[in-house]
Amino acid sequence: MKLPLIIGCLILAGCKSTPYAMIDGSQSKVSDADNYNVEIVAIDGAFQSGKLTKNIKPGYHTVHLSTTGPLRSRKATSTLVYPLVAKECMRYVVTAQHGPSNKDAWEIRVLDERLIPTCTPSPVEPEQVVVIPNYAKPSSEVSCLTANELTQQTTPVVLLNSVAACIKSQDYDSAISGYFLAGAYAYFDTLRVPNKPSHEVVELIKKDSIWTLSALEQQHFEQKLAEYLGSEQKQTACSWVISVGEPDYAPLYMQQHQPNDAVITETTTELPAEIKDTLFKATLTDYLGCPLP
Incomplete structure (x- = not known):
């Protein structure tokens, strides 16, 4: 009887998931003919095969986004950089905003930043000074x-x-x-x-x-x-x-x-x-x- 356990995890606060953030390029503005979805080309140098949404760890990321809008010239830039400091449990809705007269000119437009309801943020802890060993x-x-x-x-x-x-x-x-x-x-x-x-x-x-x-x-x-x-x-x-x-x-x-607090495992490389x-x-x-x- 696994179903009651699953339902219990959805209801009880004791079943927590690791906090995350989300990049969402799938929600372009329908009322704006020059606003298009974006594909996620790479995150921190790791290729993503053109996904529209991706869960990421909180923190700084270098995100490369590609427009799904039409580009008339082969020389037009199809990929732009979106530097993101992602906060826990936040969804970042990003789109490609093309120019009304020049479709090849576009920029990344953030339509919304909103909380992810199913995500539980970490307890607030005092900031610690980072020492590089x-x-x-x-x-x-x-x-x-x-x-x-x-x-x-x-x-x-x-x-x-x-x-x-x-x-x-x-x-x-x-x-x-x-x-x-x-x-x-x-x-x-x-x-x-x-x-x-x-x-x-x-x-x-x-x-x-x-x-x-x-x-x-x-x-x-x-x-x-x-x-x-x-x-x-x-x-x-x-x-x-x-x-x-x-x-x-x-x-x-x-x-x-x-x-x-790490559990050390004896290993060889x-x-x-x-x-x-x-x-x-x-x-x-x-x-x-x-x-x-």
Whole structure:
């Protein structure tokens, strides 16, 4: 008799879900002929295969949206960046607002921000000062690394700091390469390090690298990334990550991140070649959304 238990969870406050937020590109304004739905192309560098809605974790996200409206010119920009600081239990209704006389000119328009009734926010806690541990920092200063300088031994700690340096020097091609590889390698590491609290170290690395950039620097990079995605170079990025190959380092930065209340599981990241190959393929398909070669 599972049905009463399910009904009980819907009624009783004791059955709580993890707070989340939602991007909703499916509710364009019917009364406005120039307002269209948007497809979610990518979130934080992970491709989404053109979904209209997506649940996301609260916090900062770089969302790439593509208009479903008509574009007359091939040179028109089909993808724009939507920087979002998502709050718990909020639905963000976003659309594409095209110009009445020039359909190729459009901008992201937020129609509504409203609470998700079925979502329970976390209890309010006092804000704590974030301390970046040494294992989440590079051992020395990292300069901007080009795509040719990135290898299987380059960890997300170095990659994300390199991305920040590349953005500062306006070497956006190198920044984009490092950004894709950092996301792929960090995701791969979460697959081989089973302690979920350890995965939070990636956010600490971002706070100590790309999130230290000014709002203008971040915006410039996000726009360059949007242009890259809009130019249909996804396959190029996928092919390049495949050519670099799976990580060939021990994910010590993640293994050392053990919050006080975490349940520690003894594990090894020395995996057989066939398992590493399987995890890398999962990274390509599930995280980057790449077709397998």
